[in-house]
Amino acid sequence: MLKKVLIANRGEIALRIIRACKDLKISTVAIHSTADTNSMHVRMADESVCIGPPKAVDSYLSIPNIIAACEISGADAVHPGYGFLSENPKFAQVLSDHKITYVGPSSKHIELMGDKVTAKKTMQELGVPCVQVLMVLLKI
Numbered sequence: 001m002l003k004k005v006l007i008a009n010r011g012e013i014a015l016r017i018i019r020a021c022k023d024l025k026i027s028t029v030a031i032h033s034t035a036d037t038n039s040m041h042v043r044m045a046d047e048s049v050c051i052g053p054p055k056a057v058d059s060y061l062s063i064p065n066i067i068a069a070c071e072i073s074g075a076d077a078v079h080p081g082y083g084f085l086s087e088n089p090k091f092a093q094v095l096s097d098h099k100i101t102y103v104g105p106s107s108k109h110i111e112l113m114g115d116k117v118t119a120k121k122t123m124q125e126l127g128v129p130c131v132q133v134l135m136v137l138l139k140i
Contacts, residue, residue, distance in 0.1 A: 002026050002077045002101060006049075007041070008066050009081030014041035017079050029073040031066060033059035047073055060084045063094055070100050077101035087114060 005021050006029040007014045014030060018041060021028045030045035035054035042048045049069040052059035059065060061084060070078065078095055080086035080103070092107035105113070113119045124130055 002103075004029060004046075004073065004075045005077045005079050005103065006031060006066070006070050006073060006075035007045070007079050007081060008060070009079075009084055009086075010036055010039060010041055010060065013081040013083075015044060017081060018044050029069070029075050031060070031069050049073055056084070063091055066091075067094065067098055067100075070095075070098070075100065077103055079103040089114070 004027040005017070007017045008031060009017070010030075010032065018028045018030070028045040028047070030042045030048040031051045032039060032042045032048055033052055033054050033056075034050060036042060037050065049072055051065040051069050052062055063085070066078070066085075069075070078100055080091070085091040086104065087110055089107040089111040092102045092104065092110055095102045096107065104110075112122060120130055
C-alpha cells in the first residue's frame with residue numbers, strides 16, 4: 001500500500017488526486033513553483049515542496065527537481081496527473097530506478113502507446129476491438 005504520494009502536477013487535477021488520497025488515508029505532497037506557493041493544491045496537501053521558478057521547464061518538467069522533492073519528502077509514489085510528465089517514459093523509468101512507485105503505466109507501455117500506429121497494431125494483435133481505418137501516407 002502507498003504511504004505518501006507526491007503529486008507531480010498543479011491546479012484542479014492535483015486537487016482531485018489529493019482528495020482521492022485523503023479518502024484512502026494516503027499522505028500527500030504537493031510540488032509547486034515559486035509562482036504557485038499560495039495555490040489551493042499546496043494548501044490542501046499534507047506537505048509541499050518548492051521545485052523551482054515559475055517556468056514549467058524549470059519546475060514541473062524538471063525530473064531531477066521532482067526526484068529531489070521525493071527524497072526530501074520521503075514520498076514512496078508519484079502521481080503525474082495529466083500533461084507535464086504524464087506521458088514521458090523517461091520520467092516513469094527514472095522513478096522506477098529510484099524505487100519510487102509511478103502511479104500509472106510502465107515506461108514501456110507509455111512508450112508503446114506514444115506511437116499510435118504501433119499501439120493500434122499491438123492492440124489488434126492482442127484481440128482488442130479497434131475501429132478500422134485506412135492508413136495512407138501523404139506525399140506533400
